[in-house]
Amino acid sequence: MSALLEVSDLVVDFPTAADGVFHAVDSVSFTVSAGERVGIVGESGSGKSLTSQALMRLVPEPGTVSSGSVLFEGADVMAFSAKKLQKWRGSQTAMVFQDPMSSLNPLMRIGRQITESLQKHLGLSKAESRTRAIELLQRVGIPDAESRLSDFPGAFSGGMRQRVCIAIATACSPKLIIADEPTTALDVTVQAQVLDLLDHMATELNTGVILISHDLGVISSFCDRILVMYAGRIVEEGTAEQIVGDPQHPYTKALLSSILRLSEPIPRRLKPISGAPPLAGQRASGCSFAPRCALAIDACRTLDPALVPASNASPGQRVACGVAAPAAFELADEVTAA
Amino acid sequence: MSTVLLEVDDLEVTFRRSAGPGRRAASVPAVRGVSFQLEAGTTLGIAGESGSGKSTIARTLMGINKPSGGSMRLNGADVGALRGRELAQYRQTMQMIFQDPYDSLDPRMKVSETLLEAIKLRKNKPASPLNEVYQLLEKVGLSKSFASRRPRELSGGQRQRVSIARALCVDPRLILCDEAVSALDVSVRAQVLNLLKDLQEDLGLAYLFISHDLSTLRFMADYVGIMYLGKIVELGTRDEIFERPQHPYTRALLSAVPEPVVIDRTVRLPRVRLTGEPPSSTNPPTGCSFHPRCPLAQEICRTTAPARRVTSSGQLAACHFAEPELVVAEA
Numbered sequence: 001m002s003a004l005l006e007v008s009d010l011v012v013d014f015p016t017a018a019d020g021v022f023h024a025v026d027s028v029s030f031t032v033s034a035g036e037r038v039g040i041v042g043e044s045g046s047g048k049s050l051t052s053q054a055l056m057r058l059v060p061e062p063g064t065v066s067s068g069s070v071l072f073e074g075a076d077v078m079a080f081s082a083k084k085l086q087k088w089r090g091s092q093t094a095m096v097f098q099d100p101m102s103s104l105n106p107l108m109r110i111g112r113q114i115t116e117s118l119q120k121h122l123g124l125s126k127a128e129s130r131t132r133a134i135e136l137l138q139r140v141g142i143p144d145a146e147s148r149l150s151d152f153p154g155a156f157s158g159g160m161r162q163r164v165c166i167a168i169a170t171a172c173s174p175k176l177i178i179a180d181e182p183t184t185a186l187d188v189t190v191q192a193q194v195l196d197l198l199d200h201m202a203t204e205l206n207t208g209v210i211l212i213s214h215d216l217g218v219i220s221s222f223c224d225r226i227l228v229m230y231a232g233r234i235v236e237e238g239t240a241e242q243i244v245g246d247p248q249h250p251y252t253k254a255l256l257s258s259i260l261r262l263s264e265p266i267p268r269r270l271k272p273i274s275g276a277p278p279l280a281g282q283r284a285s286g287c288s289f290a291p292r293c294a295l296a297i298d299a300c301r302t303l304d305p306a307l308v309p310a311s312n313a314s315p316g317q318r319v320a321c322g323v324a325a326p327a328a329f330e331l332a333d334e335v336t337a338a
Numbered sequence: 339m340s341t342v343l344l345e346v347d348d349l350e351v352t353f354r355r356s357a358g359p360g361r362r363a364a365s366v367p368a369v370r371g372v373s374f375q376l377e378a379g380t381t382l383g384i385a386g387e388s389g390s391g392k393s394t395i396a397r398t399l400m401g402i403n404k405p406s407g408g409s410m411r412l413n414g415a416d417v418g419a420l421r422g423r424e425l426a427q428y429r430q431t432m433q434m435i436f437q438d439p440y441d442s443l444d445p446r447m448k449v450s451e452t453l454l455e456a457i458k459l460r461k462n463k464p465a466s467p468l469n470e471v472y473q474l475l476e477k478v479g480l481s482k483s484f485a486s487r488r489p490r491e492l493s494g495g496q497r498q499r500v501s502i503a504r505a506l507c508v509d510p511r512l513i514l515c516d517e518a519v520s521a522l523d524v525s526v527r528a529q530v531l532n533l534l535k536d537l538q539e540d541l542g543l544a545y546l547f548i549s550h551d552l553s554t555l556r557f558m559a560d561y562v563g564i565m566y567l568g569k570i571v572e573l574g575t576r577d578e579i580f581e582r583p584q585h586p587y588t589r590a591l592l593s594a595v596p597e598p599v600v601i602d603r604t605v606r607l608p609r610v611r612l613t614g615e616p617p618s619s620t621n622p623p624t625g626c627s628f629h630p631r632c633p634l635a636q637e638i639c640r641t642t643a644p645a646r647r648v649t650s651s652g653q654l655a656a657c658h659f660a661e662p663e664l665v666v667a668e669a
Contacts, residue, residue, distance in 0.1 A: 043523035044494075158388070159615045187387035188550065189612045192594040196611070214524065221596035244598045258528040260553035261597050262580065269535070270557070272528030276493045 003031035003071075004208045005055070005176055010068035012047070012054045012232075024063060025050050026232040029307075034175065035206040037199075039223030039240075041216055043277050047232040048212045052178045056095065057085060072176070091121040094169035098181035100161035104153040104168075110137075111149030114168050121172045136167040140197055159190035166197055170207075177201060180212045195222050216259060220244045225316075228252050231278050231288035234307055238317035248310040248319040251289045287321070295323050306331035343413060343512055343544050344376040344399075344432075350407030351391070351398050355620070364620045368394045370568035371408070376561075378511065379538070381545040383559030383576075385552055385591070387616050390565040392548045396514040399546070400434050401425075412512075430459065433505035437517035439497030443489040449475070449500050450485035456507035474503040477540075479533055495526035502533065512544045519554065531557060552595055556580050564588045567619055567627040573646075574653020582651040584660040587628050626658070634659050 012025035025047040032038050042048040053059050055070045057077065070077040072092065080088060097103045105113060114136060115129035124132060130149070137145035140163040153161055162182060169177055179198060183191035199222065201207045213219050219226055219240075226243045228236040228251065236249040247253045254273045275292040287293070290300040305328035310317040322329035351369040369391045376382045384392045397403045399410060399417075410417040412428055420428050436442040443452060453471045457464065464470040472482050478499040489497055498518065505513050515534070519527045531554065537543055547558050555562055562579040563570040564587065572585040583589045590612045614631045617623055623630050629639040638658050646654045650661040 043525060157615050157618075187616065188552075188594045189387065189590060190615055192596075192611060193613075195596075215596070216524070216598040217596035220598040255524060256598060258525050259598060260557050261599065262553050262556060262592065262595055263597055263599055266557055266576075270528035270532050272532060273525035274529075276495060276526060277523070279493075 004034045004036075004073060005032040005210075006069075006071040007031070007051075007055055008069045008071075010051065010054055010070065011066045012050050012059055012063050013066040014063045021066070024232050025054060028068070028229075028232075028234055030227055030234065030237065032176065032208040032210060034208055035202055036225065037202050037209045037211065037223045039219035039226045040210065040212045040229060041214065041219045041226060042229035043214060045231075045277055045279075046229040048229050049180050051229070052095070052180055052210060052212055056089060056093065056178065087121065090117055091172040092174055093176045093178065094172075094174040096162070096165050096169050096177065096179040096182045098184050100158065100165045100185075101153065103165055104161060106153050109150050109152060110156070110164055113164075114149075114171055117168065117171050132171070133167075136171055137164070139170075140164070140167045141193065142167070159186050159194065162186060162190075162194055163197070166194070166201075170201060170205075173205065174207065176208045176210070178210045178212070181214070182211070183218060184213070184215070191218070198222070216244070216255065228255075233288065233320060235289065235320045236310075236318065237307065238310070238314065242310075242314050242317045246312060246314060246317075248312060248317065248324045249289075249321045250293045250295050250324070254292075254294075297323060299329055303329050303332040305329055341378045342375050343378040344546070345411040346375075346395070346399075346408070347373050347411075348408035349373070349395065349398065349405055349410065351394050351403055352406040353403075366620050367622070368568055368619055369398065369405075370622075372565075372568075372570050373408075374561075374563055374570065374573060376512070376544055376546060378544055379542045380560040381538070381547050381558050383547045383549065383555035383562045384565060384570075385549060385555050385562065386565030387550065387591075389567075389616055389619060391568040391619070392565050393516050396434060396516045396546060396548055399432065399514060401429070426459075427461075430508040431510055432512045432514065433508065433510040434514040434516065435498070435501050435505055435518045437520050439494060439501050439521070440489070442501055443497060443504075445489050447488070448485065449487050449489075449492075449503075452500065452504055453485075453507055456504050459508055470507075474506055477506065477537065478503045479529075493526070494522050495530060498522060498530050499533065502530075502537070506537070506541075510543070512546065514546045514548070516548045517550070518547075520549065520551065527554075534558070552580075552592060553597075564591065567616060567622055569627065569656065570646075570654075571628065571657070572653060572655045574651075574655075578651055578653040582653075584649045584651060584653060584655040585657045586632050586634050586659070588655075590631075590633075626656075628657075 008029045010025055010028045011023055013021040014024050016022045028051050040048040054065050059065055111133055114133040118124045118129035118132055133149060134145045142148060142163055183194050198209055202209045211222055223240055225239055227234050230251050236252045247256055257271045258273055273292050278288055286301040286303055287305055290296040299322055305320045305322045307318045307320040308325050308327040308331060310319045311325045319325050320328055349369055349372045353366040353368055355364045355366050357363040386392045394403060398405050450471050453474055454467055457467050457470055471485055475484055480499055519530050522530060549555050559576050562576055564572040566587050572588045583592060612631045625641045626639045626644050629635040644656045644658045646656040649655050
């Protein structure tokens with residue numbers, strides 16, 4: 001089965017003050033199949049949002065995608081013309097952002113914001129698009145949909161606005177939805193509703209979903225597969241069960257053990273990860289997690305580990321750590337030698 | 339014996355919303371009859387969704403908002419009646435840490451300047467203020483070298499540590515933490531939570547810990563109040579609230595928290611899913627404010643606001659259907 005989206009060796013560079021470049025996203029590769037829920041989890045600055053922006057070709061200035069390929073149903077997104085890109089973004093893919101207020105036009109009625117893309121991308125008439133807009137709002141659980149078409153975004157609550165954003169995002173039945181922290185600004189009871197809605201899209205409409213979040217709880221309860229990012233790299237990849245149940249990378253392990261869970265006894269103290277993630281452009285040589293890693297050996301400070309199959313032989317689980325999987329260093333060696 | 343440090347009784351805070359494009363002037367009751375006590379050296383956690391009024395309570399205690407009813411007593415003294423020097427004293431007993439350490443530190447001031455400014459307010463001036471700065475930094479886990487830095491040279495966690503050091507400058511007994519760790523990354527959040535716990539143990543601080551994050555509250559708090567639309571709907575010890583929640587809203591909140599645990603997807607636990615969203619405080623529903631979203635709601639809930647009462651498991655809950663305490667008939 002061919003993948004819906006195939007990202008290979010994606011690199012996003014930002015210029016540094018010292019006239020150098022800094023890889024904000026560094027050799028990121030992954031695939032998303034139709035109907036699959038892929039989660040990207042990481043702390044701020046890990047490159048998780050940039051990765052999604054890069055594959056939509058929306059990297060903010062002065063960043064650039066300096067190498068790598070993005071294939072959507074086999075077509076090379078990086079080679080799309082401006083016109084094709086616009087059509088692709090509007091009809092095949094959709095993005096949902098953290099702050100629904102800033103992604104809606106505050107001066108345009110909700111109805112118009114939905115029908116706009118229906119008319120533009122699907123060529124529906126005014127009347128057809130209006131009927132469809134009502135259906136879409138009903139599908140995302142907005143009561144009294146018909147009368148709400150004439151409301152401005154300001155008349156909706158935060159959760160309702162996010163539903164409107166999802167309605168707009170799904171208007172043209174996209175094959176891929178990228179949701180970047182879609183529930184971070186929402187209350188926990190509303191978060192559950194929005195996640196149910198995205199879940200419905202993946203299950204019923206076979207939409208591929210990339211969910212980006214800092215919250216491992218949200219990611220692991222929603223996603224089939226998880227990518228853990230640290231300092232621009234994927235450091236571990238696996239199913240939700242693998243990542244949560246048998247993490248291999250010291251960062252994933254440390255992250256999981258620094259989290260509080262309602263389902264477990266209350267610890268006397270938390271086990272934090274010492275230090276802080278590296279600042280942009282201040283990456284040391286070797287593994288970027290080494291300065292905070294309790295298991296780091298000398299090799300970790302010089303060799304940049306590759307993402308290799310985990311040594312627990314769990315199918316599909318991959319880890320970029322030379323201590324957890326010695327092959328990561330062997331491959332790193334080859335790369336340096338080449 | 340425990341001593342009550344802070345006593346809030348029937349607090350009401352109402353905002354006036356002026357008329358604007360497409361809306362009328364209205365009065366917004368943000369806090370509606372909130373009562374609680376906080377003992378010295380303990381933590382009261384307040385949870386609730388956005389707009390439930392939890393931050394308004396903290397801001398009213400700090401004097402940023404004015405109460406429209408009820409009373410607040412600190413060490414027995416009525417806060418509303420304090421003036422001049424007494425008010426200044428009161429403000430030093432209580433300090434606040436905000437969610438965003440980017441906004442709450444002056445970007446132009448070095449860390450030492452920020453702290454010295456607060457140290458100056460102290461009644462007993464230290465012999466060497468700069469030494470005091472170093473000691474405070476050490477208390478919050480920062481080296482001396484941080485004294486000469488400015489906020490933009492600090493990470494989020496470091497900034498929050500400076501905010502905590504600033505709060506400690508005046509030797510407070512109570513610190514109001516309003517979403518104090520919510521903006522921090524997970525790995526850094528744990529460091530700051532540990533620090534707050536250590537400081538409580540060492541200095542005997544009391545915390546009013548406001549957070550929407552229930553697992554953080556469970557770690558930090560001795561007592562927990564759950565707020566909904568300006569009211570505390572359930573109040574009890576940590577174990578009462580987390581192990582034996584009585585109010586349907588508390589139960590729904592607890593079951594909505596996604597956890598990173600291995601789940602068998604074939605047997606998904608039936609979760610309490612709330613429909614709808616918190617209603618607007620401008621126009622709270624009749625009866626119990628929670629009734630439009632409550633799975634247990636009956637006719638009485640639509641007409642009569644439930645009083646807070648002691649339940650069989652010990653905590654206070656404002657729900658007609660919370661298990662009432664078994665009344666033992668006196669002989």
